[in-house]
Amino acid sequence: MDADPLKQFLQAEGATLVGVGDVRRALSQEIMHLGRGIAIAVNRGLTRDTVDLLMRLQALTEGWLRAKGYRSLSIPPDSDRRMGKMISKLYKLFCHKTAATCAGLGWIGKNGLLINERYGSKMTWATVLTDAPLATDRPYVSSRCGDCDLCVRHCPSGAVQGHLWSLGDPMREIVSYDKCRSLKSGRTSLREKPNCGFCVTVCPYSRNGGEQQKAG
């Protein structure tokens, strides 16, 4: 099933990147039937407006699929902050980075973030899972970070260790989230901005990438 009409439709509605991946290997029992992941990204920071835009794109995707008789499940961009609903239990079963790498839109960098060749890590992602047999894009199976270790050297907490991601080695911890988190919580208690973001700003892909749209 041709995915290009859907991609063009979503891009016309404001999506920066749209890709389709075969995500069957990453699915748990409850969502086993939804074998395709549609990764949608916009090159904007995670703000209220960005979330609204992505959720509108997801709703359009759902409608497009439903009209053709297929099921879907949207994982919202800020899925970790959505709680209290029955459906939000399922959000943590799937991660946006998986859809994005399977859909060939980037790899997991040494900084643990999804890196797109053109836009770096300055993207906000949303995923729609579906049982529609859409044609898939070529997935990334390994890191393209190479020898670059800028994020390793600039990380103030020592959380970024320089490991290369590969699809065949999913159990490896690429970033020590405990270290990253303890730095953040220390900063919060000092009333500084909690996020440091060095690992994004020093990344050559993020720096060279297209100028990020100002949200709003």
Added chain:
Amino acid sequence: MADEARKKEIYEKLRTGVIQYDEDACREGAQEAVSEGLDANEAIFDGLVSGMEEVGRLFEAQEYFVPEILMCADALYAGLDILKPHCKQMDLGVKGSVVIGTVEGDVHDIGKNLVKMMFDVAGFTVYDLGRDVPLDKFVDEQLKTDSELVCLSAMMTTSMVGMPKVIEKIKAKNPNCMIMIGGAPTSKELADKWGADGYAEDASNALKEAIKMVAFLKKLRDEKIQKK
């Protein structure tokens, strides 16, 4: 007071709202039911629950899967939240309170939440202990609230083994309390062996059992109304 046709229309809106997991439609339908002075209990049963019965059927027919069920449940709650404050306490001869939770060591609570939902629509007072609940907490809570029903849920065999201990303790202190167990590893045999009064093996099965229970309550209510 709205006429019969309008009433039907509103109930249909609630019903299809649940089936098509349209939270806005459920909210709107519930709002209309309230503002037009319809009986909230009736709107719940003939609208929302009737929709959920169809959802249960669609799930059995494998047209709906777990994500759809949960979205339907969210839609049902969207309507229920509005209708609930307008419900008269159902006078069915049962006091109706239930202690429910997922036993110690287990964090899977989808099935438990679906069962809880059906108790909510049936007008029970639900004491939801959440997930990964220490075994004694069930016993204490039952004594404290004097609930006539306790529901234990577990997805894993490792956590399920805590169930008979809870059942034994509750039955020792309060032999009249009904106990239901649920979750993938449970079975009719285990329920019998442990002295539980009912069982449901998965979310859909639990949903079906709970729908049956609510449908039964509804029948009682209808008979009562007819007698009047």
